[in-house]
Every structure is written in C-alpha cells, then in structure tokens.
Amino acid sequence: MSTAATVAQAMSTDAMEFVASFDRALFADACVNPARINEWARLNEAYFGACAAPRQQERCVRLAREGGFSVDQLLAVERRLAKLPKAQRTMRARMELLEKLVAAAPRSYDAFSQLVTEFVPVEEKECAGDLRFSRPNGRFGGMHASGPRRDFADLEAKLRSMTNPELPEGPQMYEALFTLLRGEGGGVPTAAPRPVVAVPLPDGVRIESLEGDDVELGLSDGTTMTGAEYLATGLGLAGGADVELALVHPTVGPVKSYRLSRFANDEQRLLASLRNLVCAWPGCKRAADFSQVHHVRAWSRGGETNIDNLVMLCPFHNAVNDDDAQRRKWGRIELVDGRAMWISPYGRRDVNTFHPYGVMERLFPDPPPAGPD
Ligand SMILES: [Zn+2]
Known part of the structure; x- marks a missing residue:
C-alpha cells in the first residue's frame, strides 16, 4: 500500500488496520517526522507487540475497532497512560480505559481527550515554579515559565489591563510585561477571587x-x-x-445577583460568567474574566442586553460566531434551557465542558425535558 493510502487510513475508522500493518521503514523513506513515526511505533507495540496479557491485548484491539477510534484518539490514550506510575501502566489499564470510552461514545476529539483525562486520574506533581531561557535563534530569544495557575492568572489579568483590546494582544502583552519588569507600571497585584x-x-x-x-x-x-x-x-x-x-x-440560568457590598458594577457580566466560567465555545479555554459579553440574538437584530440573551465568548469566538444563522461558517452559540450550546453549521450540538464548575451543571445537572417550544 502507498504511504498516502496508509496515512489516509490512519485518519479513518480503519485506524486499527493502520496500527496493525505499521511499517517504520515505509514512513522513514517518505521523510515523515521521526517523532511521529516513534509514536506510531509505540502504538503498534501496545496493540500488537509481545505482551504478558495477550487476551487483554486482543480485547483492546476489539474495543478500539468497536469504538471506531482514530489513530489520534488512540495516541491520546497512550499519552495519558504514559503519565501513570510504571506499575500502573498495564494492558489492563488500557483495556479498562477503552471499555469506558466505547461506552461513553464521545462525539468529538476534544470530548474524547477530555474523557481520557477524566477516566485516568493522574496525581498532580507538586506545582513548583520553573523558568527556562531557550537558545537564541538569530535575533530572537525566548523563555518558558510554568508554575501555580493562580500566579499566571494574576499576571495575565495585569498584562491585559495594560493593553488595548482593539489591537493584537500578543505584542502588547509582551511590551506590558517588560514595562513591569523594568520597574514601571506598579507590580502585579494578587487577585482576590470573588466567591x-x-x-x-x-x-x-x-x-x-x-x-x-x-x-x-x-x-x-x-x-x-x-x-x-x-x-x-x-x-x-x-x-x-x-x-x-x-x-x-x-x-433560564443565572437571573440576578445581589451584592452585599458597596461595589455594584457589571452584574450582567458576572451572571453571564457564572453560566460559563470560560468562553462558551466547545474546547476554548479563555477565562470568562478575559472574555466579552456576547448577545446570542445580535444587538443589530433586536437582541436585548438581558441576561437571558447573554453568554461569555472570547474575542476570537465572539468575532467568528455566525450571528446570522444562515451564514453556516463557524457555527453559533445559542441558549437552550439556560445553557450555552454551540450549534454547528450542520446543526450538531456541543457544549464547552472544559471548566466543569459552570453554575447550571452544578445546580441542575439534569437538564429539564424539552418543553413545548
Ligand atoms: Zn473562545
């Protein structure tokens, strides 16, 4: 079979055939990225290599076929299993995970990888800060910093407060960061999250x-x-x-808030943020704090600024949303029983499950049965 045909197979529901007949030399010949070849080889090893539990391995193959999982989905499974301590990285763990995934039948890659994360809890490492400078490339240098999420949330909030939302954000945040580091701009305050x-x-x-x-x-x-x-x-x-x-x-969702302090500011923004703590677009991770209030029925089409018409969307998704349902390009956000729902250009529905603490899922986990309208 030609390389192109096997790659096409990898993207289809025939993924198991691709994994079974995987041939390292064929892809090396075709100048495929060696990192990818290695990942595919590990997949072949997991499902068809020598194994102490051959019956479980056979069952894994059957489950992967039954679920119709793509090669990318199977790779997501392997990446997650690789995070387990060695003693737990067993064929049984793979089999049990595949069983759950087949039963859950997720409809998109994002939903699938989220389930993989959920089904295989990995003990989080102690979150110490880390900062590295990368090797300069021509005139460009770079660095990578990681650490407790709270620290980066504070930094992001500060940098965004120093930018103009009408202009591209990356270069402005870079400028703002160096303004702070050089001692102007007043330091990064610790945010007080509002319960x-x-x-x-x-x-x-x-x-x-x-x-x-x-x-x-x-x-x-x-x-x-x-x-x-x-x-x-x-x-x-x-x-x-x-x-x-x-x-x-x-x-309807969040309808009204009562602040028992002196500061009454953007109540509708708060209520819309309660509905979705991140941008409502499936898979998007932008926090509601850094998102915009989106009118589900567009303002220009008579949509009102009432909470039953408002959803938080990041600037990008707010811009691409098909405000005109006839446009059918990116899909659009609608409110169904108070829950933000993305409707694809072909009518498929999906929700953003990235942040599981949206208020509707917490208070009313079972959506009410569909009403007469
Ligand atoms: Zn978004």
Whole structure:
C-alpha cells in the first residue's frame, strides 16, 4: 500500500488496520517526522507487540475497532497512560480505559481527550515554579515559565489591563510585561477571587420580568415576589454577610445577583460568567474574566442586553460566531434551557465542558425535558 493510502487510513475508522500493518521503514523513506513515526511505533507495540496479557491485548484491539477510534484518539490514550506510575501502566489499564470510552461514545476529539483525562486520574506533581531561557535563534530569544495557575492568572489579568483590546494582544502583552519588569507600571497585584453563592430557584417559579432593579418571580401560589424578597425568606439577606448571592433558574440560568457590598458594577457580566466560567465555545479555554459579553440574538437584530440573551465568548469566538444563522461558517452559540450550546453549521450540538464548575451543571445537572417550544 502507498504511504498516502496508509496515512489516509490512519485518519479513518480503519485506524486499527493502520496500527496493525505499521511499517517504520515505509514512513522513514517518505521523510515523515521521526517523532511521529516513534509514536506510531509505540502504538503498534501496545496493540500488537509481545505482551504478558495477550487476551487483554486482543480485547483492546476489539474495543478500539468497536469504538471506531482514530489513530489520534488512540495516541491520546497512550499519552495519558504514559503519565501513570510504571506499575500502573498495564494492558489492563488500557483495556479498562477503552471499555469506558466505547461506552461513553464521545462525539468529538476534544470530548474524547477530555474523557481520557477524566477516566485516568493522574496525581498532580507538586506545582513548583520553573523558568527556562531557550537558545537564541538569530535575533530572537525566548523563555518558558510554568508554575501555580493562580500566579499566571494574576499576571495575565495585569498584562491585559495594560493593553488595548482593539489591537493584537500578543505584542502588547509582551511590551506590558517588560514595562513591569523594568520597574514601571506598579507590580502585579494578587487577585482576590470573588466567591458567589448560587441559589437555585425551585422548578415551578416563573420569571415574570428581567428588567428594572430587581427580578420579578411568579410563584406557584399565584403571587409574585422580587428576587430580594425571595432570598430574604430563607437566607437572611438582612444579616449583611459579606458574600454575593446569585439566583439561578433551572431553564433560564443565572437571573440576578445581589451584592452585599458597596461595589455594584457589571452584574450582567458576572451572571453571564457564572453560566460559563470560560468562553462558551466547545474546547476554548479563555477565562470568562478575559472574555466579552456576547448577545446570542445580535444587538443589530433586536437582541436585548438581558441576561437571558447573554453568554461569555472570547474575542476570537465572539468575532467568528455566525450571528446570522444562515451564514453556516463557524457555527453559533445559542441558549437552550439556560445553557450555552454551540450549534454547528450542520446543526450538531456541543457544549464547552472544559471548566466543569459552570453554575447550571452544578445546580441542575439534569437538564429539564424539552418543553413545548
Ligand atoms: Zn473562545
């Protein structure tokens, strides 16, 4: 078989045939990147090499076929298993992981690799800081720093605060970083993350109005109440505790927040961020703090700035979203039962599961059955 044909096979559901008939020399001849050849060779070794548990290995092959997994998916499995301590890196571990993946039948590569991470917990290493300078290349130098996530969140927030969002961000953040390092710009403050207590509304409560100073709730006994009154019934708002409360409706999502401090600022931004703590686009990792408020029904098409029309999207996804559903280029974000949902140009639905602490998943893990509309 020609190299091109075998590579095509690697990308198809015939991945196991590719792995079985893998021939290192063929790819070396075709000048394929040796790192990739080595990965494929390890895959061949895992599924068809000498093994102390041949029956489990056979089952792995069957499972990989049954799941119709691509070579890239199988590689994701191997990369994750490689993170386990040696004693746990067994054929059984591979088999059990494949069993779960076949059962879960994820619909995209991103969903698949996320499940792989979830199904194989790896003990996180002690997160010490590390910084390296890379070898200069011509006139360019570089460095790579890693360390506790919180530190980088603080740095990112500071650098972004020094940039103009209308201009490309990379070069500006670089300038800002060196401004700070050279002693101007006032240092990087430690952020104080704001805890928000999310209060779920019971299923029967209707939202009568989202406008005005408070949200109007329709109760099942035929009466109405404002959000503040509702909270006061059970939560002692008058107590003056130093927290922020947000009311969350099972199908509308976050509807109103009550800040018990002096600073009342962008409430809608906060509520939209509660819905998705990162950009709502599947696979995107940009934090809601660094994202923009997106109108699901575009402002230019009569969409209102109400929380039931707002979702956080990073600047890139906000720009490419098909505001006109007829455009069918990148797909678009819609709100379904208060949850942000990406609709592909062909109508497939997907959600961003990168950050699992969105308020709807926490409070209402089972979406309500589809209503009449
Ligand atoms: Zn995004």
